Amino acid sequence: MSTSVIQPTDSIESTTAPLLEIKNLRVVLPILEGDLVAADGVNIQIKPGKTLGLVGESGCGKTMTAQSILQIAPKIAKTSGQILLHYADRPPTDIVALGKNDPELLRIRGGECAMIFQEPMTSFSPVHTIGNQLIEAILLHRTSDKKEAREIAIAMLDKVGIPAPAETLKKYPHHLSGGMRQRAMIAMALSSRPRLLIADEPTTALDVTVQAQVLRLMRDLQRDLGMAILYISHDLGVIARMADEVAVMYMGSIVEHAPVRELFRSVKHPYTKGLMGSAPRIGKKSGEPLATIMGNVPIPINKPTACGFFPRCPVGIAGICDQVVPPLVEVAPGHKSACFRYPQVLAAAGLESGTTNE
Amino acid sequence: MSNKPLLKIEGLKKYFPIESGALRKVTGYVKAVDDVSFELARGEVLGLVGESGCGKTTLGRCIIRAIDPTGGAVHFSPLDDESIDLASADKKTLRRNRRHMNMVFQDPFSSLSPRMTVRDIIAEPLRAQKIPESEINGKVERIAESCGLNPAFLSRYPNAFSGGQRQRVCIARALVTDPVLVVADEPVSALDVSVQGQILNLLQHLRQELNLSFIFVAHDLSVVEHIADRVAVMYVGKIIELTDTEQLYSRPQHPYTEALLSAVPKPDPDLPDETIILGGEVASAANPPSGCYFHPRCRYAGEICRTEAPTLREVEPGHWSACHLAESLDLAGVVPDQDD
Structure with a gap:
């Protein structure tokens, strides 16, 4: 494809003020073997009403990054950096700096920023009815009137397409099918009218036809309610359908970041390229072996001193990639990559270019 | 090679009784597999797709008699001349034919015993077939190498291996008796994307090298398209x-x-x-x-x-x-x- 012209609105650095800004986020889990660096200097921005897709394999730090936004990461996690939640009329709140019982945090968590999880069965309490759990959330964040809370609950269940919402309030989570449970969870998350919805692999446990229903529902709700979404997934097909912008994570770092069309049109990191080659594409039976990534996802123990992808990288440059950590810089308009194959990355790291750029 | 199909399945059924009340009276049946018939040619990979609960796993298990079917026949011809009905075969016949068929499961964490070394895990089907101990090591090492496992690591326990390597162990165990039929039940769904690609490539390669027939059960339609020659879609049994x-x-x-x-x-x-x-x-x-x-x-x-x-x-x-x-x-x- 030759259409490489990018519209100004397509760019990451557009003029809209961000809703949430994650600055230099570092999450470290001290474990027996050393410090597990789950997030290492993550910088992302989420704009109002837009969807940022966060892609990566298990253990790359995408869930830890998301959990940090609500301060629900495991207790042993040490978080540093800034997570700024912006407001139109007052200075931003830094979520990292808030105390565990700060009323501000309790207002944000489940209120302004809500989250839905992968496994809807484990995220609902099995001993309370759907109604109890839903109304509890509404009482916390929306109203103190029980009758009104019940009405909101019914309206929310109706909005997410659950038939007979008033009946469903009396049911327990195990009465509902996987797809219906996920709808109920979305209803609960959206009942507080959040400005940001964090969706952590919300359709991974669902069948493909149910996944299609839930994806369609989330997009319709986003259009109606105008919330921003941080959409975490390992499935590039789902990301292509849901996201406006995509950030690819590997070993706790963002290695590529671009608007969704630009990313799929012109990949600029060997890891992303490997991910795209590893999954067979429907409608494309070739009989050829898949272009996979060799080796396994390593566990990021202690601070990396080089490119984390180097041991698996097919185009790694010995002497550079195994010596220096590549910074994430813009290598094409609106398109950031952390790969020394690009002269801009070499320059940003203070290395000379020319010898390596074929 | 004869033109006789490897498998000829006729009217295979598996009904699970629904019991209720204190007397556990049977009040109905869940027809998990209901009157399924198809043929599988030698060297063919048949993809079996459908949503959760459609009966694809039950069908796979019935075919190799991991569970007993309620009715129907599974004519299996591992060697050209003889054909046995797996659905009605007695224990002795089944045991004799076990080496011709095997299974790979979805979760490589729960399907390997944590208390056996990888060498013993892969050797288990051979021991069950009473293969002389002197031949076992050679066979295990050969198949481990074909599956991309380093023979130097065979004395380790499964916990030392990553998900992808464990799935290679499961595949090696399934193939060590030189089977002609492998039922693979969601063999790549629990794996990371990059590792999933490696395992798919391995299965493709082994299939050609060993002339295997696969029944490949999966819900991921892109994966099935990649690996299968024919595809069967299931809905409610x-x-x-x-x-x-x-x-x-x-x-x-x-x-x-x-x-x-x-x-x-x-x-x-x-x-x-x-x-x-x-x-x-x-x-x-x-x-x-x-x-x-x-x-x-x-x-x-x-x-x-x-x-x-x-x-x-x-x-x-x-x-x-x-x-x-x-x-x-x-x-x-x-x-x-x-x-x-």
Whole structure:
């Protein structure tokens, strides 16, 4: 494809003020073997009403990054950096700096920023009815009137397409099918009218036809309610359908970041390229072996001193990639990559270019 | 090599009784596999797809007699001359034929004993077949190497291996007795994307090297398309469509297949979203609807669909569909990519 012209609105650095800004986020889990660096200097921005897709394999730090936004990461996690939640009329709140019982945090968590999880069965309490759990959330964040809370609950269940919402309030989570449970969870998350919805692999446990229903529902709700979404997934097909912008994570770092069309049109990191080659594409039976990534996802123990992808990288440059950590810089308009194959990355790291750029 | 199929399955059924009350009276049956018939050629890979609860795992297990079927026949001809019915075979015959067939499971963490070394795990099927101890080590090392495992690590326990390597151990264990048939039940769904690709490549390679036949059970339609020669689509215990992979993906002849194919998200943000959203839920196998099980969700359903149960019939040479209206519908398959 030759259409490489990018519209100004397509760019990451557009003029809209961000809703949430994650600055230099570092999450470290001290474990027996050393410090597990789950997030290492993550910088992302989420704009109002837009969807940022966060892609990566298990253990790359995408869930830890998301959990940090609500301060629900495991207790042993040490978080540093800034997570700024912006407001139109007052200075931003830094979520990292808030105390565990700060009323501000309790207002944000489940209120302004809500989250839905992968496994809807484990995220609902099995001993309370759907109604109890839903109304509890509404009482916390929306109203103190029980009758009104019940009405909101019914309206929310109706909005997410659950038939007979008033009946469903009396049911327990195990009465509902996987797809219906996920709808109920979305209803609960959206009942507080959040400005940001964090969706952590919300359709991974669902069948493909149910996944299609839930994806369609989330997009319709986003259009109606105008919330921003941080959409975490390992499935590039789902990301292509849901996201406006995509950030690819590997070993706790963002290695590529671009608007969704630009990313799929012109990949600029060997890891992303490997991910795209590893999954067979429907409608494309070739009989050829898949272009996979060799080796396994390593566990990021202690601070990396080089490119984390180097041991698996097919185009790694010995002497550079195994010596220096590549910074994430813009290598094409609106398109950031952390790969020394690009002269801009070499320059940003203070290395000379020319010898390596074929 | 004869033209006789490796497997000929006729009217295979598995009903699970529903018991209720204090006396555990049987009040009904869940028809997990209901009257399934198909053939598997030598060296063929048959993909078995469908949503959770459609009976694809139960079917796979019935075929190799991991569980006892309620009725029907599974004619298995591992060697050219003889053919046995696995569904009714006695224990002794089964045991003698176990080495010709094996299974790979979804979760490589729960399907390996944590207290056995990888060498013992892979050797287990050989010991069960009473292969002399002197031959075992050589066989284990040969198959481990074909599966991409370093023989130096065989004395380790499964916990020292990553998910992808464990799945290689499971595959090595399944192949160590030189089987002709492998039932692989979601062998890559629990793996990371990059590792999933490696295992798929390994299965492709082994299949050619060892002339294996696979029944590949999976819910991921792109994975099945990649590996299978033919694909069977299941819905509520029945096969509703069966044909060559390319034919199925480009020209499906059952509305359920059409909807399934349309629901797979494609990694291309420029493609319009043409997903056919199915209303309602998968019908219950304990209490299926009348007529065609799919009719309450089918956008093409007519009067006949509500009253008459369709049978799987050949609508085109080699293309079987269980839809009353197959000939009159013009269903959409996957649109091939325009790029590259």
